[in-house]
Amino acid sequence: MDASVRKIVEEAAASMSYERPSRDEAEAAVGVLLRWIGEDPTREGLIDTPRRVVKAYEEIFGGYGQEPADILTRTFDEVAGYDEMVLVRDIDFISHCEHHMVPIIGKAHVAYQPDGRVLGLSKIARVVDIYARRLQTQEAMTEQVAAVIDAALTPKGVAVMIEAEHMCMSMRGIRTKGSSTVTSSFFGSFKNDRSEQARFLSMLK
Ligand SMILES: Nc1nc2c(ncn2[C@@H]2O[C@H](COP(=O)(O)OP(=O)(O)OP(=O)(O)O)[C@@H](O)[C@H]2O)c(=O)[nH]1
Ligand SMILES: [Zn+2]
Numbered sequence: 001m002d003a004s005v006r007k008i009v010e011e012a013a014a015s016m017s018y019e020r021p022s023r024d025e026a027e028a029a030v031g032v033l034l035r036w037i038g039e040d041p042t043r044e045g046l047i048d049t050p051r052r053v054v055k056a057y058e059e060i061f062g063g064y065g066q067e068p069a070d071i072l073t074r075t076f077d078e079v080a081g082y083d084e085m086v087l088v089r090d091i092d093f094i095s096h097c098e099h100h101m102v103p104i105i106g107k108a109h110v111a112y113q114p115d116g117r118v119l120g121l122s123k124i125a126r127v128v129d130i131y132a133r134r135l136q137t138q139e140a141m142t143e144q145v146a147a148v149i150d151a152a153l154t155p156k157g158v159a160v161m162i163e164a165e166h167m168c169m170s171m172r173g174i175r176t177k178g179s180s181t182v183t184s185s186f187f188g189s190f191k192n193d194r195s196e197q198a199r200f201l202s203m204l205k
Pocket of ligand 1: 097098099136137138139166168169173174
């Protein structure tokens with residue numbers, strides 16, 4: 001290990017209270033990675049790259065600064081007694097896998113069965129977006145989306161299915177192209193009643 005890299009790693013280990021590094025430190029870390037891949041971070045095209053990467057990370061990983069439960073505090077109960085399933089299908093997202101920090105590209109399908117109250121539809125997509133903009137495993141993300149809706153709305157049931165392609169499997173490693181991973185999470189009526197679960201799955205076809 002390069003002495004300067006070792007110093008950075010040791011300093012990171014020493015500050016294991018997980019204190020947030022400064023922006024300058026984050027930019028310096030990008031510079032180290034550029035040198036690691038064999039680049040010259042001082043050449044013209046790369047001079048601003050550490051700054052850009054840190055700025056991009058703020059956006060790509062902006063989900064750490066947001067609390068999904070806060071998005072779901074506003075509910076509506078004037079729905080004329082509607083108590084059937086509400087399904088928001090095909091919510092596009094791009095997340096990043098926590099093992100390799102490369103993209104997970106997919107769609108989330110989120111359904112719930114109201115118990116008197118409903119959510120603003122956009123809030124469901126916002127919740128998916130917040131969890132996506134954190135480092136993830138697909139399983140954890142699926143469970144998190146379902147759990148936060150269940151806790152915030154206390155509906156009769158929640159069902160979440162996510163289908164996604166993991167770039168860590170396509171652009172590196174095993175290099176499978178086009179495989180998709182499907183995960184699902186069921187709460188309440190969708191967990192206890194197989195016919196409700198089947199109805200959710202059939203509505204996704
Ligand atoms: N369960 C699960 N695994 C994931 C997810 N994203 C990536 N992985 C897997 O995480 C595993 C990490 O395995 P390791 O053996 O530690 O890492 P690796 O040497 O890079 O593995 P390979 O990808 O097989 O080269 C790999 O099998 C990835 O496919 C995810 O969302 N869920
Ligand atoms: Zn990965």
